[in-house]
Every structure is written in structure tokens, then in C-alpha cells.
Amino acid sequence: MTLLAVKDLHTHFVSRDADNRVRVAKALNGVSFSLDAGRTLGIVGETGAGKSLTAQSVVGLLRPPARIVSGSVIFEGQELTNMPAAELNDLRGGDIAMVVQNPRTSLDPLTRVGEQLVRLHQVHTGGPQALSQQRALEMMEAVGIPDPLSRARSWPHELSGGMAQRVLLAMALMNDPKLLIADEPTTGLDVTVQAQILDLLRDLTAQFNMATMMITHDLGVVAHFCDDIAVMFAGSIVESGPVPDVFAEPAHPYTRSLINATPERFRMGEKRTLGGQPPDLYNLPLGCTLQSRCTYASDTCKATVPNVEIAPGHLALCHFAGQLAEKQPVKDQASRNHA
Amino acid sequence: MAYGAQTDLAERSAFSVFWNRFVAVVRLSPTAAIGLFIIGVFGLLAFLAPWIMPHDPVAAYTDRVLQAPSAEHWFGTDGNGMDVFSRVIYGARFGFGIAIPAVLLSLAIGVPVGLIAGYRGGYLDEILMRFFDGLRVFPSIILALAVVAATGQSLFNVILVLGLLDSPVFARVVRAEVLALRSSNFVESAVAAGNPTWRILFVHLLPNAIQGAMAQTAVRAAWAVRISATLAFLGVGIQAPTPEWGAMIRQGAEFMVSGQWWVAVYPGLALIFMVFGLNLFGDGLQDLMDPRRRAAK
Amino acid sequence: MSFQRFLLRRAIMVVPLMIGVVFITFMLVRVGSLDPVGRLAGPTATQAEFDAIRESLGLDKSLWHQFAIYVGSVLRGDLGESWLSNRSVLDDIRERAVISLELLFWGVGIGTLVGVPVGLRAAFRPNGRFDQFTRVLSLLGFSIPTYWLALVMIFVFFYLLGWAPPAIGRMSLLVTPPDPITGSYLIDGLLTANWEAAWSSASHLVLPVICLAIVSAAPIIKQTRAIAIEVLASDAVRYAHACGLPERTVRKLVLRNSAVPVLTFVGTELTGLVGTMSLIEFVFAWGGLGQYGLNAIISGDFTAVQGYVLTLALFSVLVFIVIDIIVHLIEPRSELS
Numbered sequence: 001m002t003l004l005a006v007k008d009l010h011t012h013f014v015s016r017d018a019d020n021r022v023r024v025a026k027a028l029n030g031v032s033f034s035l036d037a038g039r040t041l042g043i044v045g046e047t048g049a050g051k052s053l054t055a056q057s058v059v060g061l062l063r064p065p066a067r068i069v070s071g072s073v074i075f076e077g078q079e080l081t082n083m084p085a086a087e088l089n090d091l092r093g094g095d096i097a098m099v100v101q102n103p104r105t106s107l108d109p110l111t112r113v114g115e116q117l118v119r120l121h122q123v124h125t126g127g128p129q130a131l132s133q134q135r136a137l138e139m140m141e142a143v144g145i146p147d148p149l150s151r152a153r154s155w156p157h158e159l160s161g162g163m164a165q166r167v168l169l170a171m172a173l174m175n176d177p178k179l180l181i182a183d184e185p186t187t188g189l190d191v192t193v194q195a196q197i198l199d200l201l202r203d204l205t206a207q208f209n210m211a212t213m214m215i216t217h218d219l220g221v222v223a224h225f226c227d228d229i230a231v232m233f234a235g236s237i238v239e240s241g242p243v244p245d246v247f248a249e250p251a252h253p254y255t256r257s258l259i260n261a262t263p264e265r266f267r268m269g270e271k272r273t274l275g276g277q278p279p280d281l282y283n284l285p286l287g288c289t290l291q292s293r294c295t296y297a298s299d300t301c302k303a304t305v306p307n308v309e310i311a312p313g314h315l316a317l318c319h320f321a322g323q324l325a326e327k328q329p330v331k332d333q334a335s336r337n338h339a
Numbered sequence: 340m341a342y343g344a345q346t347d348l349a350e351r352s353a354f355s356v357f358w359n360r361f362v363a364v365v366r367l368s369p370t371a372a373i374g375l376f377i378i379g380v381f382g383l384l385a386f387l388a389p390w391i392m393p394h395d396p397v398a399a400y401t402d403r404v405l406q407a408p409s410a411e412h413w414f415g416t417d418g419n420g421m422d423v424f425s426r427v428i429y430g431a432r433f434g435f436g437i438a439i440p441a442v443l444l445s446l447a448i449g450v451p452v453g454l455i456a457g458y459r460g461g462y463l464d465e466i467l468m469r470f471f472d473g474l475r476v477f478p479s480i481i482l483a484l485a486v487v488a489a490t491g492q493s494l495f496n497v498i499l500v501l502g503l504l505d506s507p508v509f510a511r512v513v514r515a516e517v518l519a520l521r522s523s524n525f526v527e528s529a530v531a532a533g534n535p536t537w538r539i540l541f542v543h544l545l546p547n548a549i550q551g552a553m554a555q556t557a558v559r560a561a562w563a564v565r566i567s568a569t570l571a572f573l574g575v576g577i578q579a580p581t582p583e584w585g586a587m588i589r590q591g592a593e594f595m596v597s598g599q600w601w602v603a604v605y606p607g608l609a610l611i612f613m614v615f616g617l618n619l620f621g622d623g624l625q626d627l628m629d630p631r632r633r634a635a636k
Numbered sequence: 637m638s639f640q641r642f643l644l645r646r647a648i649m650v651v652p653l654m655i656g657v658v659f660i661t662f663m664l665v666r667v668g669s670l671d672p673v674g675r676l677a678g679p680t681a682t683q684a685e686f687d688a689i690r691e692s693l694g695l696d697k698s699l700w701h702q703f704a705i706y707v708g709s710v711l712r713g714d715l716g717e718s719w720l721s722n723r724s725v726l727d728d729i730r731e732r733a734v735i736s737l738e739l740l741f742w743g744v745g746i747g748t749l750v751g752v753p754v755g756l757r758a759a760f761r762p763n764g765r766f767d768q769f770t771r772v773l774s775l776l777g778f779s780i781p782t783y784w785l786a787l788v789m790i791f792v793f794f795y796l797l798g799w800a801p802p803a804i805g806r807m808s809l810l811v812t813p814p815d816p817i818t819g820s821y822l823i824d825g826l827l828t829a830n831w832e833a834a835w836s837s838a839s840h841l842v843l844p845v846i847c848l849a850i851v852s853a854a855p856i857i858k859q860t861r862a863i864a865i866e867v868l869a870s871d872a873v874r875y876a877h878a879c880g881l882p883e884r885t886v887r888k889l890v891l892r893n894s895a896v897p898v899l900t901f902v903g904t905e906l907t908g909l910v911g912t913m914s915l916i917e918f919v920f921a922w923g924g925l926g927q928y929g930l931n932a933i934i935s936g937d938f939t940a941v942q943g944y945v946l947t948l949a950l951f952s953v954l955v956f957i958v959i960d961i962i963v964h965l966i967e968p969r970s971e972l973s
Contacts, residue, residue: 061874061877089882091880093880098878102871109893109968119881469653472656477945478907478909478914478948481944482945484933485664489665489941565781569783569915575934588783596790596795607781607787610784614779614781618775622775
């Protein structure tokens, strides 16, 4: 059953420059995807590709000058983009829980950890205080916080990064969410702690039967953690599909180069073909946004790009989707860099 | 011919660039534009004072003492029979005459001190910062008053003292910038390239570190105008019957309880407007340097 | 206990600052081109009398020696004798400090009570109509000369409307002062049931307090707004929104997280405000420490000036310490710093 359906979402940053010209940064350009209950979707892409912005657009957390220009977000049959703020507030932290980066600064610095958990439960679920406290301890236990009773009395600044991230996970679980949005939950943590948090996350999604939207720039995380993948570039999902399909047969040149750029492939001596600057969001080219960086680019790419379904559920936003195997790179590294 | 046409085009586009910038400033920070306008008006008054003033600001019409505002004396006359309107206009000269050199002096002292303290660090920096902290414990008005009263009461001294007392403001701002820039790549490569220290300080660091200080200048000028008038109000520094606003308010103070309000009120209003203009502009200036405010409304 | 250790550490940290403060106060008089000896000796003094005065003031010794003597006498609580009143400066100051503190308390208290909520409201809708309006208002507050505002208020409320009593002193001369308990006429009057004195004192307080409140509210509005805007942009508030906390809860969070920086700011502002207050005292002939100090500066009574300036600086340092302690007690993170 489809839990979350995002259709043709456009989010822009509208501002003015020093010369008083209106500048529009087209940060999301027609993002569509859907997420079934209990599934895990990994959204990957480079910095500025629009991963976090997608999440923020979905839950209505955009701050000016960013705003949704068009498109729809449907969660459990309800349209979120025009939902009144109060109702949206009930969803956030309730049915839709979020885990963010910088867990230590994200917790309220002046409230003890336990109180924050209880407060969240009271706001969304209500009921007797004692029940919320009980729930808080259980969830702290569930996310592997040792000695929850004494930890509940800690101040956020007393927690390590990993511990704070566990607290955020406990916060997310408090109200039995149907959807968990994890926005780079392991960025900034030690590598060993990263692995622990990811394992924990995987166990919890299974245990609590949540759908999960995992935002990361780490393909490895997606490979080990997710059912589906969506690769973003310049505000568009350029390729999406089940993880095994996409990893086995990447249909978009960008996905290809991304996979080729992982350290494992690197060591295998394959040619690294990822490079160049992300396109100027204020001034996107006609047609394919990857043109200037793509080894297969030709004049065809200046036309509107079709979203091609290569296999069931496996889509790629490329004129040559599914034909890359027969094609030869038209440009070599040197000339591309000068383009 | 062709070249001529091109220069013409270039000039026009330069003007349109200027115009666009101007419109942008007005749009982004209407307060800054209003502030600039007020400063401009006072600047004109100060510059054109001799042609605008209907009377000599220090000519005493002994037969017209304490006259209410009239067609002849728009702002009335003071206790000496001097024309308040002319004196208020002339007072703008003192406002600029004190604020501009005082701020320039503060910059001239504060910026190099901040540069060196931030770049060198260590003992020198520590001592300077402690000294500045020590100064901050004293109310600036009282410190300025006491120093001017102790060192001799002249316009020159007022400027000197205000400039000195306010220089830590700029030193702090510049120092903070330099601390942030010191370990940046461009500075390190300049050091590695063998540039002498003065060159690194003034050629490499200064242009990058001075923006914050420049944003402060208008607000500091407002401070200087205010404090110098306060000194004159207390009879320290500039003395009556000099047509300075603070001194004029001092002269008018005694008449407030006998109903001749115009002697003190008009110079006070002029003082408020000029300081307000500088503050508006300064506030807008600081905003314009903050890109967060640039969102379209 | 750690709190005592904290106090001890703060006390030790203050020592170099105090030395600096005493040094600046000391130098304040030495940089002067005016010679206190000439003033004390008078125009008809002989060279011998001159030298005797020089010696009695210790001016024949080296600068550092003089400084040591000065530090010694400050530590003993000896601030010298006022040239104007011929009394001990310490006694003069002690008498007047309470009078000024009363005005400071009401003025800054009201200024804070008005300024903080206004600043917060402006921050919640930045660039909204309320924000624009209060921003201009607070800039205007920055720009109005205090003494002028005081004069205009006297003109309007005393001369024109006749609502306020004459601006001389803090109580009508026709009213018997209450028995001194705290030193504040208002509170003492209330305590001793001397209603006439309390009423007279209150009516004299109104204008100077409003004056001080206006001047102190302006920077508090501006800074509170800036602090709250920063808190609103913090990770904690973003996360609170992501958790769907109701707007009221989020505002409470913003309020609590703004409290410490705002408190610290008000504390640092007090330094400048005692200076501003001196001007208000001067115009209202308040008879407090501020008026005493300004008169001393104007008439060149340098021992009194030194004592006055030193007292103001000590007051600021004391305020900093008190604020530090309060912050330490209410802020869980302070153990880190």
C-alpha cells in the first residue's frame, strides 16, 4: 500500500541579488516518488542535489526564501502541501518522525532528555504522564541506551554524538510513526558509531514496521540498508528503482559514475568518471542537467528528457536509458573539463 | 565614431548599474535609504550654512531676547537675543566636524591595533584585550567627560578623546575578522611566498577584515555626535555661546520651566534627527551585509 | 563543593580586571594638564606652601609609587577628601548610592519589562509591521539625548500640564522625610506609614523613571530581537518544528533559550545606563551619586571624580559577577565553560 506519494514537486528559492534582480534557484524540479508501508527508500546525491530539501518539502518545514511552487505530497491519502499548519504539526513527530544531523545541538539544550521524550509523547499521544514516562524509558531501552533511568536525567550537552543520535531515534519512536525520515543521521559521527546507528535503525524499522526515507550521500549505506533507491541530481531524481536492479544495471550515466566512484570500485582500477561542478540552479540548461558533465552527451540531450522505465519500477531520466551499454563515450575527460 | 558610441553605451550601463544598486538598497533596506537622505539633508545644511542662515549665529540682538518663533526668527531667539534657527543650522557643522574626524581617528587607531593584535596574538593580544575589557567597565559618557574635563576643554580635545575612546570598537571587530582569516589558505600562501608582515597585514588581511569595521562607522558617528553634544550640554569641551546643539540645549534648559521652550527644543530636534539618520543608515548598512535579510518579500 | 569553587575562580579572575580598573581611574587624574596643587594652594601661595601640598598629596613621588599609595588607600576604603564638600568622598558616595540605585532599579526594571516582550514579539515576525515599527522606535530611543528628553518632559508635564511636581530633588521640600530604613523615600514612607512622603516621592519618581525606562528599553528591544532571531534559527528550534511541537511550546523554548543571553546583555547595559542616569539626575536635581559625580567633573573636584568613576566601575564589575552567578545557577551548560 502506498504510504507516501510525491508527485512532480517543484521547490524554488526566490530572492533578490545586490542589483535588485529577482533570482530564482530551481532547487527541486519535478521530484516524484512513492513509498510503500514498511519499505525503505534511500535518497542519494551530492551536496546541493536537493535531498534534504525534498524531505523538508514533504513535511512542510521549508523556510523562506524556499517555497513549494507546484506538485503534490500525499501521505495516507491526505494532501500535505496545502494542509493547515496545526494539522501538519500533528503529523510531524506523530505519524511522520524525523531524525536529523547534529543531534547534540538539535535537542533543546535547557530540557532534560527524559522530559523531552515525555513532552513529545504528551503532545501527540497524550494520556497519563506516568504512561509517557514508561514509554520514554522503553524507547530509550529499545535504542540501546544503557541505564535509561539515569540517562533520562541527563542534559543534552552531556551526551556524546552517538548517544544523542540514539536519543533522537528514541524521540522518533515515541509516537509509533508510520514514516521515519532520517536526514543524514550518521553524518558527523565516528565510523564505528555510524555502523551501530545504522544497524539499530535497520532493526527498528523492521521491529516497528515503519516506512523509512533515508537521506544520505553514502551509496554504501543505501546498498546495505535500503529496499529502493532514488538518485538525485540538480533537483531531479535521475534514477530510481529497487536497490539490486539499480546497482546491477545503472541506467543513468550519473548513477553509473556514482557507483564507479565508490572506494571499492576505485581500488579495482576502474576509470573514475565523476567530476565537474554541479549545475547553476539559477540557470539550468535546457534538457538534461547533466549535459556538461556527461561523457555520453550529444545534441539530443538539449531536448526535454523522458523518464524511461527500463524494468518494472526501474526508471531513469535519460534519453539513452537502457542503451548505454551500446554507446561509446563521445567525449574524453580532457575535453569535458573544458566544456 | 564607433568608439564614441561605445563609450556612450558603457557610460549608460555604468549609470544603470549604479541606479540598479541604488534601487536595490532602497528596496532591501528602506531604513538605510531614509537614513542616508537625512544625513544628506544635514550635510547640505552644514555645507550651505552661510547662504541659508538668515542671521549671524552669534550676533546678539539685545533688543529681541527670548522672542517666540516668528516670521523674522523662525525658531525664536535665545537668552542672548541670538537667532535660534541660524544657530541650529550652523550647529550641523559641529556635528560633522566632530563626528567625521573622531571616527577617522578611531579607525586610524583601532584598525591597525586590531590587525596586529589578531595576527600576532599571544601576550600583546591578551594585554590589549584585557585593557579593552577594563575600559568597558566604565560608562563611556562618564569616561569621555572625565578625560575631557581633566585634559583641557577644547574642540580639538573633544575629537581626540572621542576618537581614542571609541577605537576599541573597531579594534575588536577587525581583530575578530583577522582571527578568522589568519589560518585561511590565502594568508598562509602569502606567508609562504615570503611576503613581509606589513604586506600581509595591510595588503592581504586589511581589505578582507575591514568590512565589518566599515559597517560600524555610521553607528559610531552617531555615538560621537551624541556624546559630544552631551559634553557641551554639561559645559565640558565646547562652551556657550558657540552654536553647537548641546551647548544650545544647555542655554535653553533654564527657560524650559518658564515657558521659552524653543531655545532648547529646536537644537534638540536637530540633534535627534541627525543621530537618528546616522543610526538608521548604520543599522541598514549592517543589515545589507547580512545576506539572510536578502530574501524577497 | 563545585559552586564554591566556581565562586572562588570568578573572584580570582576579577583581580586583574580590578587592578586595571583602579589603574585607569588613577591615570584619569594624572593625564590631566590641570594641577590640583595650584587649585588647593590658591593664587597667593608661596613656593614652600606649594611644596608642602605637593608632598601631602604624595605628588613628589614617582608615578608607580603614587599608584601603590593609591591602591593602598583604595583597599583601606579611603577615597580621599572632596575639594568641594570638604568631606570624605567615601561618605559622600555611600550616602548618595542608595538614592541613585532606587532610580536605576525602577527605570531599568520598567525598561526591561517593556523591552524584552517587545523584542520577542518583533523577533517572531521579523520584518512584519510590528517589527518595522518597533525597530524605528528603538532607533529613535537610541538617538534621543537623555537630558533633552528629560527637559521636554519637565516642560510638558510640569510647565504646560502641571501634572508633575517641580523637578527639584526626589521629594517635595514641604514634606517631612520618612525615618531612614532603606534610604529610599518611597519604600521608607510606605514602611513607616508616612503616606504623604511616599506619595510625594512616587510623584517625583515618575518622570525620571519614565525617562530612564525609555532610554534603557531601546537597546534591550534591539538586542532581545537579535537574540531571539538567532535562537529561532537554531537547530533546536528546527528540530522542535520537525517534532511537531505546538507553536506555544516552541515559543516557550525560544523564550527559555533567550533568557540567559538577554540577562547577560541587560547586565552589560547597566554599565552605560548608570552614565545615562547621571544625566537624568543632573536635570532633575536628583541629589544622587550621578549628580554628585557630574558636578565633581564640571567643577574639577578630582578626588570626588576618581571616587565616583571607581564606584561606577566597581558597580559594573559587581553586576557582571552577580549575572555570572545567576547564569551559573540556571544554565545547565555553564559547567562546560
